[in-house]
Amino acid sequence: MNQIEDLDAFLETRGTRKSGWLQVSTRSDGSPFGIPVNAVIGKEDGPTLVIEACIHGDETEGTLAALTILDELNPDELKGTVISIPVLNIRAYETGTRGNPDERYNYDMNRLFPGNPNGSISERFVYVYFNQIVKRADNIIALHGGGGLFYLKNRVMISNDPKSTELAKAMGPEWPLLHQSHHPGTLLVECEKEGIAGVIAELGGSSNRLPGPLRENVECFKRMIKNIMRHSGMISGSATYAKEWGVLKGVLKGTNVKCQYGGIIVPTDKCRIDAEVKEGDYIVSIVDLFGNELLKVLAPQDGIVLGVPASPVAYPGNNILTIVKIAKKIT
Numbered sequence: 001m002n003q004i005e006d007l008d009a010f011l012e013t014r015g016t017r018k019s020g021w022l023q024v025s026t027r028s029d030g031s032p033f034g035i036p037v038n039a040v041i042g043k044e045d046g047p048t049l050v051i052e053a054c055i056h057g058d059e060t061e062g063t064l065a066a067l068t069i070l071d072e073l074n075p076d077e078l079k080g081t082v083i084s085i086p087v088l089n090i091r092a093y094e095t096g097t098r099g100n101p102d103e104r105y106n107y108d109m110n111r112l113f114p115g116n117p118n119g120s121i122s123e124r125f126v127y128v129y130f131n132q133i134v135k136r137a138d139n140i141i142a143l144h145g146g147g148g149l150f151y152l153k154n155r156v157m158i159s160n161d162p163k164s165t166e167l168a169k170a171m172g173p174e175w176p177l178l179h180q181s182h183h184p185g186t187l188l189v190e191c192e193k194e195g196i197a198g199v200i201a202e203l204g205g206s207s208n209r210l211p212g213p214l215r216e217n218v219e220c221f222k223r224m225i226k227n228i229m230r231h232s233g234m235i236s237g238s239a240t241y242a243k244e245w246g247v248l249k250g251v252l253k254g255t256n257v258k259c260q261y262g263g264i265i266v267p268t269d270k271c272r273i274d275a276e277v278k279e280g281d282y283i284v285s286i287v288d289l290f291g292n293e294l295l296k297v298l299a300p301q302d303g304i305v306l307g308v309p310a311s312p313v314a315y316p317g318n319n320i321l322t323i324v325k326i327a328k329k330i331t
């Protein structure tokens with residue numbers, strides 16, 4: 001595949017499709033190391049939409065969506081440009097891990113924005129991605145999921161920027177739960193500073209990737225992307241919307257339940273997506289390898305279970321459940 005010499009020239013010709021590697025650095029064998037960029041450049045002017053997937057290497061549902069949607073877009077009928085990055089964190093993708101296992105300093109790439117051209121390898125990837133690709137976007141959709149940790153039901157992360165909320169509302173009726181995220185160093189926080197509308201879509205996890213459920217989650221991501229494209233006039237047709245949106249209470253840290261002990265997770269019947277729980281309800285227990293119970297994990301608040309463990313193996317300090325509470329409804 002081509003190396004992209006000049007991204008402006010790469011994206012210049014209207015009514016075309018383009019693919020190539022945007023070089024960031026070199027691997028330890030000296031070969032080019034970069035970001036795979038696919039673009040569908042519409043015949044007519046319009047907004048630029050960036051689709052990002054797999055900044056966390058174990059969240060690959062988005063990779064399939066970001067790739068397969070390209071065949072469903074016709075440059076002759078598209079207004080504006082779609083730039084799709086099916087895998088941002090290449091080494092993490094290769095090893096199926098959240099972060100790059102070779103990275104000595106900065107494991108989570110989505111805590112490193114806006115990047116550093118002289119930093120560690122993950123900081124360099126973020127710097128090139130943010131400055132060369134994200135800053136071109138009118139709208140950006142980052143596709144995430146629970147990876148090896150959780151299986152997650154649809155949820156949208158938004159920033160404090162009203163543009164982010166508006167973009168979230170354009171995702172369609174399958175995405176009615178909004179959650180504000182303020183983690184320093186994340187894509188959303190830096191997009192807010194730049195005035196770029198951004199959302200993170202969370203769906204899926206490694207525990208349910210049989211072909212049927214995987215395909216359904218990929219199609220769900222693609223329906224959402226196309227709804228945003230209809231909403232912003234990039235493709236023809238009418239967008240659809242939820243009747244109302246639930247804004248989830250508190251910051252993310254308040255909804256993920258950390259495990260204090262390592263061991264095997266034994267679920268109760270409350271440990272399932274969409275279970276309604278009360279504060280203090282017994283959700284899972286953690287047992288040692290002799291069957292002795294180390295801990296009962298209780299719901300920290302009333303709410304709905306949106307994330308369940310992707311694996312029965314608990315590691316101390318890891319999040320094992322997501323329990324959310326709707327603070328208010330907006331229309």
Ligand SMILES: [Zn+2]
Pocket residue numbers: 056059144145
């Ligand atoms: Zn993620």
